[in-house]
Amino acid sequence: MNAENVQAAQFIQNSYPSKSISTKSTSDTNGFESAMDISRDEQETKKVDKNVSSSNSNGEDSLESLALPKWYSEFIPEKTLLSLEINTAYWKLAGELTKDDVLSNEDRAILDNFTENDPMSRREHEQWAFQEKYKREILEYDNMVHSCFQKALSDHGINSHKDYYENVLLNEENSEAIHQDMKKSLESNPRYFELRKILD
Structure with missing residues (x-):
């Protein structure tokens, strides 16, 4: 189980x-x-x-x-409720940026830009913010x-x-x-x- x-x-x-x-x-x-x-x-x-x-x-x-x-x-x-949907686009990008097992400041900026412009990431952020409040x-x-x-x-x-x-x-x-x-x-x-x- x-x-x-x-x-x-x-x-x-x-x-x-x-x-x-x-x-x-x-x-x-x-x-x-x-x-x-x-x-x-x-x-x-x-x-x-x-x-x-x-x-x-x-x-x-x-x-x-x-x-x-x-x-x-x-x-x-x-x-x-927490969404069980996986943001595959985000994790695919994160995997590509960390394939050398390092996340540089430039890589972090790329991920931050992605989450700011990705509708699913914005929804998740809004949901987390609501649940925190x-x-x-x-x-x-x-x-x-x-x-x-x-x-x-x-x-x-x-x-x-x-x-x-x-x-x-x-x-x-x-x-x-x-x-x-x-x-x-x-x-x-x-x-x-x-x-x-x-x-x-």
């Missing part, structure tokens, strides 16, 4: 009522990285491979069983959503991985009931709307 799938497994397991709410440790110097890690965890969890076959008869250990419900994505503001709000929002998700699971008797797989991922009716309870819980908190206004 690769790093992305391990993160997905940790997120799902931390959502069971028997576990404490999962939060990344933060400090004044590392809050940005922690907030980014949380957003990255959520994005990568959504991308768990749906086509991997089960490792046992009921599918509990398959990668599919680690996925978040499809509706969960509506609670994740797009600006809080609102790192505390991102962390607060993520904890709020995760807490409501955990409570909704608990209220519906989801207490284990097996419960989650069978009664959330495979049971559309029950999954939607959890969805609506989670949404109602979030929307009862005025701070939810304040944070969405900032992060959307």
Whole structure:
């Protein structure tokens, strides 16, 4: 299991009522990285491979069983996600400039000029700047959503991985009931709307 799938497994397991709410440790110097890690965890969890076959008869250990419900994505503001798209043009240029294992000042200037004029690099810079500016709000929002998700699971008797797989991922009716309870819980908190206004 690769790093992305391990993160997905940790997120799902931390959502069971028997576990404490999962939060990344933060400090004044590392809050940005922690907030980014949380957003990255959520994005990568959504991308768990749906086509991997089960490792046992009921599918509990398959990668599919680690996925978040499809509706969960509506609670994740797009600006809080990290792009998984690779800027191949940038890395190709960087590879050419460093093929002698040296990056001279002239080479750095070439790369800087590229990033200043490359649309994809500008988008990435804008996204990083946004996430740095609102790192505390991102962390607060993520904890709020995760807490409501955990409570909704608990209220519906989801207490284990097996419960989650069978009664959330495979049971559309029950999954939607959890969805609506989670949404109602979030929307009862005025701070939810304040944070969405900032992060959307």
